Amino acid sequence: MSATDFVYVRKELEQPLPPPASQHGPVHWIRTNLFASPLDSVLTIFGLLVIAYFLPPILSWVFINAQWTGSDRSVCATVAQGGVQPDGWAGACWAFVWAKFGQFMFNNYPLAERWRVILCGAMLVALIVPFLIPRAPYKALNAILLFGVLPIVGYFLFIGGTFGLRYVPTREWGGFMVTIILSYVGIVVSLPMGVLLALGRKSELPVIKMLSVIFIEMVRGVPLITVLFMATKMLPLFMPNSMKPDDFLCVLIGVSIFASAYMAEVIRGGLQAMPKGQYEGADSLGLNYWQKMRLIILPQALKLVIPGIVNTFIGLFKDTSLVYIVNMFDLLGAVRRNFSDPTWISPQTPMTGLVFAGFVFWIFCFGMSRYSIYMENRLDRGHKR
Amino acid sequence: MKHIATGIISAAILSIAATAASAATLDDVKARGTLKCGVNTGLAGFAAPNDKGEYSGFDVDYCRAVAAAIFNDPNKVEYTPTSAKDRFELLANGSIDLLARNSTWTLSRDSSLKFNFTGINYYDGQGFMINAKKIPGVNSALQLSGAAVCVQTGTTTELNLADYFKANNLQYNPVVFEKLEEVNAAYDSGRCDVYTTDQSGLYAIRLSLTAPDDHVVLPEIISKEPLGPLVRQGDDQWFDIVKWVGFALVDAEELGITQANVEEMKGSANPEIKRMLGGEANSKFGTDLGLSEDWVVNIVKGVGNYGEIFERNIGAGSPLKIARGLNALWTKGGIQYAPPIR
16 A cells, blocks of 8 residues: 555644634633622622722722822811811822821931931841842841841941930830831741740750740730730839839830740641651651751741741731830821821821821731742642642 | 738838939939920820921920920920820829829829829810711700710710719710720711810811711810829929929910010019019029029020910911910900919
8 A cells, every 4th residue: 555545644733723712711711710600690790899889989089089298187178177178078198198107107216317217127128138038148147137237236226325326215216117126026036936935845854844834824824915014014113213124125025925925836836747757757867856856847847837927927017006005106106196186187187097007017917928928839848738 | 920021012112102202303304304294195286296206285385394494495305105094103103204194183183193283274174076967956965865975084074974964864875985086086987976075175176077067066064174284292392393384384474475575575674574584683583493593584485485385286376276265364364373473
């Protein structure tokens, strides 16, 4: 048989036909994702209605009707309220946020000295960004600068009184700067402290175990607000004036030990989730206790509980608002404090301020959450269930 | 044994309290270089942060006047924001030298809390504002039976409210909050029918209402609220200084001494003015107080007289536009009256 016996020989494969219109493209996506079943259709339509109902007023309040510039309450109040806007007007008063922005960030920190906070903030950003990027080099140096050098530099910059800088007592600190300082210190202290406490609680040495348990249970058993209040209001009654501890220091310590106790329990969860074989394997290699923990157990345990750790960080970040109890003002406190400025009192002012504060908190918490998911995926070794 | 221990502890606490109270506050203040003044965390017109982040307001200016009298610099004040609940603790434990926080002068605060009110810088009274949309047709507080009343907790306002409704056999639902802006928000959103607080406060609250025209202030004034600064008991010199700073402010207004003309007033032939501004020969009024002879000049130059402070912060020169009313000078139909400086 030769090739010529055939009338037609296909030399190449036929191109496949495109799938029917109902099986690809936007129509398909909509049908499978939004209208796959009657129930889905109902839910989709309901969802769209909810969006259609709520979105336009929100957009018009936040952007369209909002007032961006102005120097007092009149731009944010209707005629009946003593302002210039038409009756029935409602919109965000961003002019208020703009006028008070410095205070939201620094509260009462002296105007002429704010460059010190900005400088330190810039250093924090410059150090933390490469620290968080896994590929960036010099991790050890970066960590030393971020966790060892920066706090010391920050302390001298903020407080002043040395190197020719003006002394700024902690009473004058406030705003977002306090939020960041509190959460930075809380996070940096609580992670190592939490690891030590968790190991202590799992320890076979009875005294260490007991001390850890007592510390964790005591701290977890009392509301943070109570401790802050006791430390700053009751303590001065029993101490001579010269020995009164700084309120802000009390708050820093209180927040740190609280976060540590919670962190310890999160990490203990990770330690308990490790299969016994890992401990025994490490023992059979002849590793001592610290080698075993450092090389085998902790890297795996910590990876397991990243969501819990970040959860604690986020909680800590938001708990900083509790410092209002000791008459310090974090971001939220600084915002609320300005509601009573008669120059800006208007029906829109409080809502605008709170939306602004909420947005700033959200940005940071969302950032932390996304980074933790990124880290989880990066460290994933296929053990996920 | 137990009794002895208790005795020792209470003796120790008492002695600490005693040393704290009898120490000369003026010396402490001078040594520190600043006056520690407790003010409201935020009450429009009385104490609130301005755009620069500095405290300003009617009560704040009292602190500034005291600082001006001591240091000839009204800015040498450290402000401690205080809430209605913790203000007295802070004064009692020595965290502040002076509390100027629209606090009502009452017997129990004077006696059992062991404070001394130095005078009355603002005569206030508690009033009611109602949401006329929610409860139309009400034109007297006696018609408020069953109403939900928004009130700030820890204040005399709360107690007066209870007294008034009890005395008139009326029922009410108190809706209490700790912070003023929470009360405002609750009232504006319609959670209560009635808002009660000092009348000075009602003016500020109207500024923050969505529809101010729907709200009516009822005619009844149910309490006397003489607001004034206060100090700890046991330091008479300090008490005198704070007290006479207040009197000097009122006397300065009465004699027409203002921030603008105080320098030229120093040359006045009027013996009263001369005495007040320390221009009299061998004058000892200021030094007897523990201050300098030109203490009144420093006060008025620093913050103005009582009337100027009033107008600037809560009167016609401010968004609040509160009328002088009872707080006008006694010569002008009010009851602000100060003993003479002589």
